[in-house]
Amino acid sequence: xxxxxxxxxxxxxxxxxxxxxxxxxxxxxxxxxxxxxxxxxxxxxxxxxxxxxxxxxxxxxxxxxxxxxxxxxxxxxxxxxxxxxxxxxxxxxxxxxxxxxxxxxxxxxxxxxxxxxxxxxxxxxxxxxxxxxxxxxxxxxxxxxxxxxxxxxxxxxxxxxxxxxxxxxxxxxxxxxxxxxxxxxxxxxxxxxxxxxxxxxxxxxxxxxxxxxxxxxxxxxxxxxxxxxxxxxxxxxxxxxxxxxxxxxxxxxxxxxxxxxxxxxxxxxxxxxxxxxxxxxxxxxxxxxxxxxxxxxxxxxxxxxxxxxxxxxxxxxxxxxxxxxxxxxxxxxxxxxxxxxxxxxxxxxxxxxxxxxxxxxxxxxxxxxxxxxxxxxxxxxxxxxxxxxxxxxxxxxxxxxxxxxxxxxxxxxxxxxxxxxxxxxxxxxxxxxxxxxxxxxxxxxxxxxxxxxxxxxxxxxxxxxxxxxxxxxxxxxxxxxxxxxxxxxxx
Numbered sequence: 001x002x003x004x005x006x007x008x009x010x011x012x013x014x015x016x017x018x019x020x021x022x023x024x025x026x027x028x029x030x031x032x033x034x035x036x037x038x039x040x041x042x043x044x045x046x047x048x049x050x051x052x053x054x055x056x057x058x059x060x061x062x063x064x065x066x067x068x069x070x071x072x073x074x075x076x077x078x079x080x081x082x083x084x085x086x087x088x089x090x091x092x093x094x095x096x097x098x099x100x101x102x103x104x105x106x107x108x109x110x111x112x113x114x115x116x117x118x119x120x121x122x123x124x125x126x127x128x129x130x131x132x133x134x135x136x137x138x139x140x141x142x143x144x145x146x147x148x149x150x151x152x153x154x155x156x157x158x159x160x161x162x163x164x165x166x167x168x169x170x171x172x173x174x175x176x177x178x179x180x181x182x183x184x185x186x187x188x189x190x191x192x193x194x195x196x197x198x199x200x201x202x203x204x205x206x207x208x209x210x211x212x213x214x215x216x217x218x219x220x221x222x223x224x225x226x227x228x229x230x231x232x233x234x235x236x237x238x239x240x241x242x243x244x245x246x247x248x249x250x251x252x253x254x255x256x257x258x259x260x261x262x263x264x265x266x267x268x269x270x271x272x273x274x275x276x277x278x279x280x281x282x283x284x285x286x287x288x289x290x291x292x293x294x295x296x297x298x299x300x301x302x303x304x305x306x307x308x309x310x311x312x313x314x315x316x317x318x319x320x321x322x323x324x325x326x327x328x329x330x331x332x333x334x335x336x337x338x339x340x341x342x343x344x345x346x347x348x349x350x351x352x353x354x355x356x357x358x359x360x361x362x363x364x365x366x367x368x369x370x371x372x373x374x375x376x377x378x379x380x381x382x383x384x385x386x387x388x389x390x391x392x393x394x395x396x397x398x399x400x401x402x403x404x405x406x407x408x409x410x411x412x413x414x415x416x417x418x419x420x421x422x423x424x425x426x427x428x429x430x431x432x433x434x435x436x437x438x439x440x441x442x443x444x445x446x447x448x449x450x451x452x453x454x455x456x457x458x459x460x461x462x463x464x465x466x467x468x469x470x471x472x473x474x475x476x477x478x479x480x481x482x483x484x485x486x487x488x489x490x491x
Contacts, residue, residue, distance in 0.1 A: 011192045012130055016139065018188035019123045022086050023143065024150045025178050025185075026116045029093075030058065030418075031154030033109070034293050035312050036162050036171040038301040040105070043171065049225040050102040052426040055294055056220060056419045057106050061113025062120075063415030064213040067264055067408040068206065070121035074198035078122040078129070083189050085119030090182030097175035129196040153319060155297065159312020205256070208264035211249045216416065218242025220423045227427050227434075266405040269398065275406060277469030278394030279413050284463035285346055285386060286417035288456035291425020292353075292379070295452055298429070303445025304365065314369040318380035325384030334389040338474070342393060342467040345385030350460035352378030357450045357457075365442030382460075396474035428452050 033040075037051050046054070073081040092111040099105035127139050161173040169176060219242035222235035229235070256263040270276045300311040333341040356375030363371055391410060398406040432448030 014188050015130060015192035015194070016127075018185045018193055019082075019126055020143065020146055021181055021185040022082070022089075022119055022189075023123050024146055025089065025181055026120050027146075027150035028154050028157065029112060029116075029175075029178070030062075031293060032158035032174050033058075034297045035155040035158040035301075035308060036174055037294075037297060039162055039171040039308060044099065044102050044105065046102040046105075047228060048426070048430045049228050050106065051298075052224045052294070052422050053106045054102070054109055056224065056422040057110040058113040058116075059290075059415050059418035059422070060213075060216060060220065061110040062116050063113075063412050063419060064209055064216065065114050065117025066121060066412050066415065068204060068209045069117040069119070070125075070408060071202045071204055072118060073122045073125060074202045075204070077195050077197055078125050079189065079193045079195040081118050082122035082126065082193065083186060085115045085117070085122070086182060086186050086189065088115035089119055090179055090186070091115075093175045093178035093182065097169070097172040126193055126196065129194055149323065155293070155315050156312045156319060159309045163307070163309040163312075203262045205262065205264040208249065208253060208256075211245060211252065212264065215242050215245035215249055216419070218245060220419060223423045223427060227431050265409055266402055269402055269406055269409065272397060272399075273469060274397045274471050275394060277466055278390070279409070281342070281463050281466035281470070282390065282394070282410075282413045283417045283420070284459055284466055285349075286414050287421040287424060288459040289349070289383060290418040290421030291429075291452070291456060294422050294426055295429045295449060299445050299449045303442055303449065304367065305441075306369075310369065314372060315376065317373045317377040318383075321377050321380030322384040322387070325381045326388035327384075329385045330388040330392075333385070334392065334474070338472050339393055339467060339470045341385055341389060342470060343464045345382045346460040346463040346467065348382030348385060349379050350382075350457040350464075352376065352380075352382060353453045353457040353460070357453050360446055361450055364446065365440065393470045393474045396471050425452060425456065428455060 033054060037054065040046060040054065041051055069081065069085070089112055092108050092115055095108035096105055096112065099108060124143065127143065131139050158174050161177060162171045164173065166173050218238050222238040226232070226235035250265075250267060253263040253265045254267040257266055257268060270279075296315075297311055300306045300314060301308060306314065329341050329345070352375050354375075355378060356372065359371050359375055360367055394410055395403070395406050429448050429452045432451045433444055436444040436447040438444045438447050
């Protein structure tokens with residue numbers, strides 16, 4: 001391995017800006033499209049299932065590509081793979097903005113997801129190369145803060161850009177804005193980000209990634225489109241086939257591990273009860289959470305007929321509470337009450353959901369953003385309580401030799417849960433709209449929204465129960481010593 005040259009001073013600062021800009025774009029694009037979905041639906045004539053796939057295709061592609069993307073950087077050079085991913089992400093953004101039909105937008109969003117999978121794993125790996133251990137805390141804190149801001153500001157920024165209608169682009173602006181940012185980030189990365197590879201040469205498991213993608217697609221596609229086609233026989237056959245493929249994936253991964261190869265997923269990790277419980281808790285938490293981000297914007301804009309900017313600004317209480325409680329939970333609560341913070345967080349979200357349910361049912365179609373403040377603030381607080389410390393507890397008892405695999409699986413889980421959340425919650429929500437007996441548009445959406453929110457609140461209670469199987473105490477040092485960085489769970 002050739003020694004890398006670590007940039008210092010101004011050069012390192014510019015390199016850091018490049019890495020942060022790429023991260024901000026990726027985290028922003030995970031949620032920015034949600035608030036523009038009603039405008040996209042009208043412009044492209046999209047069906048409900050296609051709206052779900054505009055969100056899910058991105059997270060699914062990111063999920064199945066994350067571990068492979070990380071290993072590509074380790075093998076071929078993190079700077080090289082980062083720039084390739086950044087160029088591909090910028091090009092995919094142009095394709096998204098230029099989409100002439102729903103199918104083109106869905107495919108372009110998937111390309112964005114695969115590009116992100118190549119780009120994002122290199123960010124934290126490059127930070128570890130650029131900064132000495134004694135200097136690393138500030139850079140990682142900056143990354144965490146940026147992740148929090150980007151994740152919760154997506155709907156607000158998306159509403160502002162769409163409403164501004166720059167150059168008459170409307171919703172397309174949310175994608176075209178990535179182009180100047182991406183070009184500038186590529187230029188800075190090319191000149192200032194240092195090249196590095198992993199000291200231990202990892203192997204790729206491309207076949208594992210393909211099998212995982214095929215299994216997930218076979219389950220998610222019919223789950224998303226089946227309702228509009230009245231659930232024909234092929235949808236059940238496809239979901240059954242997908243489940244069999246996923247079982248086969250687990251068996252193949254276990255066989256590869258037993259033979260001493262490097263699988264995409266180290267199945268033996270699930271013998272560690274805290275880790276297995278943590279993965280279950282993440283699925284139970286992020287499925288309803290990501291579903292909420294989808295249905296709330298549809299409810300506000302299509303059900304209550306809020307203008308897009310009003311709908312985006314309605315989420316401000318949620319957006320404010322997330323970083324506040326994330327900071328408090330990671331710095332104070334995780335040390336004072338241990339895993340209890342992860343048991344309380346989902347319950348606080350559930351309470352927030354219930355408050356929203358009773359608020360909407362009690363006031364009806366005349367509900368205003370002021371009426372929703374309490375429910376949204378509680379939901380944001382609960383989300384913040386979980387999203388910051390969850391990785392510390394889930395990975396705290398993982399043996400050091402499995403640290404890289406565990407971190408990769410942790411990051412992949414949050415993305416897969418996001419794709420499942422959009423598919424499952426979206427399907428339940430749209431089915432509720434179709435079966436509603438209400439006589440007004442607002443009434444129909446209120447019935448669909450509240451029914452779905454009850455189910456999501458129940459999912460949060462289950463997430464709280466799963467969190468009780470995590471280690472009682474964990475510290476940041478447990479994670480700091482591991483050899484693979486943990487990315488912030490996507491929202």
